[in-house]
Amino acid sequence: MDKHQFYRDTWAEINLDNISKNVKSFKAHLPDQKIMAVVKANGYGHGAYQTAVTAIESGAEYLAVAMLDEALALRKQGVSEPILVMNRIRPEYVSLAVQNEVSVTVFQKEWLIEASAYMEKEEKPLNIHLKLDTGMGRVGIIGEEELHEAALLIRKTPYVVLEGVFTHFATADEWDSKLFEEQRKRFINQLGILHTLGCKPKLIHSANSAAALRKVEGPFNLVRLGISMYGLSPSMEMKKKLPFPLEEAFSLHSQLIHVKKLAAGDTVSYGATYIAKEDEWVGTLPIGYADGWQRRLSPGAHVLMKGERLPIIGRICMDQCMVRLPFKMDVGEKATLIGVQQDERIEMDEIASLAKTINYEIPCLISARVPRVFVKNGRISENMNVILNF
Numbered sequence: 213m214d215k216h217q218f219y220r221d222t223w224a225e226i227n228l229d230n231i232s233k234n235v236k237s238f239k240a241h242l243p244d245q246k247i248m249a250v251v252k253a254n255g256y257g258h259g260a261y262q263t264a265v266t267a268i269e270s271g272a273e274y275l276a277v278a279m280l281d282e283a284l285a286l287r288k289q290g291v292s293e294p295i296l297v298m299n300r301i302r303p304e305y306v307s308l309a310v311q312n313e314v315s316v317t318v319f320q321k322e323w324l325i326e327a328s329a330y331m332e333k334e335e336k337p338l339n340i341h342l343k344l345d346t347g348m349g350r351v352g353i354i355g356e357e358e359l360h361e362a363a364l365l366i367r368k369t370p371y372v373v374l375e376g377v378f379t380h381f382a383t384a385d386e387w388d389s390k391l392f393e394e395q396r397k398r399f400i401n402q403l404g405i406l407h408t409l410g411c412k413p414k415l416i417h418s419a420n421s422a423a424a425l426r427k428v429e430g431p432f433n434l435v436r437l438g439i440s441m442y443g444l445s446p447s448m449e450m451k452k453k454l455p456f457p458l459e460e461a462f463s464l465h466s467q468l469i470h471v472k473k474l475a476a477g478d479t480v481s482y483g484a485t486y487i488a489k490e491d492e493w494v495g496t497l498p499i500g501y502a503d504g505w506q507r508r509l510s511p512g513a514h515v516l517m518k519g520e521r522l523p524i525i526g527r528i529c530m531d532q533c534m535v536r537l538p539f540k541m542d543v544g545e546k547a548t549l550i551g552v553q554q555d556e557r558i559e560m561d562e563i564a565s566l567a568k569t570i571n572y573e574i575p576c577l578i579s580a581r582v583p584r585v586f587v588k589n590g591r592i593s594e595n596m597n598v599i600l601n602f
């Protein structure tokens with residue numbers, strides 16, 4: 213049995229050509245910056261490995277993930293480019309990072325002290341990126357004193373190389389944010405302090421997608437691209453002022469597994485919340501909340517069939533949901549839940565708005581149960597079916 217084959221009637225299509233276009237657009241927009249492709253959370257649901265390879269082929273030089281496991285998975289699949297783990301790893305796993313040439317994020321002096329106990333016999337250095345909290349309030353070194361202590365400790369800890377220093381913006385996706393400018397200034401100030409302490413990292417980075425789109429001024433030489441590499445805008449506010457078009461890479465499809473005619477008064481799904489007013493055609497799609505097609509999307513969400521927008525009716529179940537059809541259709545008819553059919557389009561942002569969230573969350577939540585079909589150079593290049601991937 214081919215572990216990449218899939219047998220269900222629901223799939224996500226990942227257009228790697230669009231990811232490539234987006235990375236190239238950023239290269240043209242920021243010719244002096246290196247690109248770090250952020251492929252955490254299985255590439256925001258787009259496939260970490262395939263996205264990483266495509267981004268690298270298109271001009272990215274670095275990769276970033278949230279945790280060590282994600283970095284090790286990429287190494288196992290043969291990815292050899294530099295990878296940064298952006299969350300904290302446990303000090304005792306430091307040799308795993310060294311052996312696999314994975315750079316790690318540091319924001320505690322205690323971490324350096326603890327980790328150094330595990331490093332003494334290492335042949336290769338540990339590459340670290342020092343994370344500064346300039347206003348995000350999540351993780352990072354805060355204030356001058358902490359910065360001094362960390363810098364001195366880094367300098368005197370053997371086997372540790374300060375490869376990078378970075379910070380993260382909390383409000384880069386809001387045009388009139390004062391905090392954004394304050395964070396930028398604080399970061400530049402802290403970089404000055406590091407410099408006087410003799411710390412001269414190769415990589416200095418602050419920008420996520422939003423900051424990269426609007427450009428941040430400063431001595432930075434790398435941007436960390438996540439959401440907009442996948443063709444999605446970091447916020448609705450920014451969507452109106454994008455410096456170049458972003459091409460959505462993720463689309464979601466299913467096909468009818470059942471078609472029936474309801475009579476007036478017949479009901480659909482749990483709770484019998486949908487009641488037919490007249491004779492009407494209803495189709496069943498094999499996708500539900502266990503696939504990440506959230507229950508709260510109905511009523512409200514539509515699907516595209518034969519180029520028409522059709523409403524999902526009744527409650528979304530774990531594995532299935534129902535669509536009202538304008539006429540009888542055949543079992544096997546394709547439905548697009550996110551994406552384009554003829555002149556109609558359902559964007560990720562439409563689904564995010566119905567789910568009362570941001571576009572980031574939607575592809576992340578499309579579960580491993582939904583196989584991914586990758587399109588590269590205009591053709592299907594491979595499938596990923598995690599369920600059969602034993």
Ligand SMILES: *Cc1c(COP(=O)(O)O)cnc(C)c1O
Pocket residue numbers: 250252298380419420421422436437438439440446
């Ligand atoms: C996820 C993440 C990014 C990417 O942000 P986008 O808004 O998706 O571009 C950048 N930096 C850090 C620290 C992150 O955690």
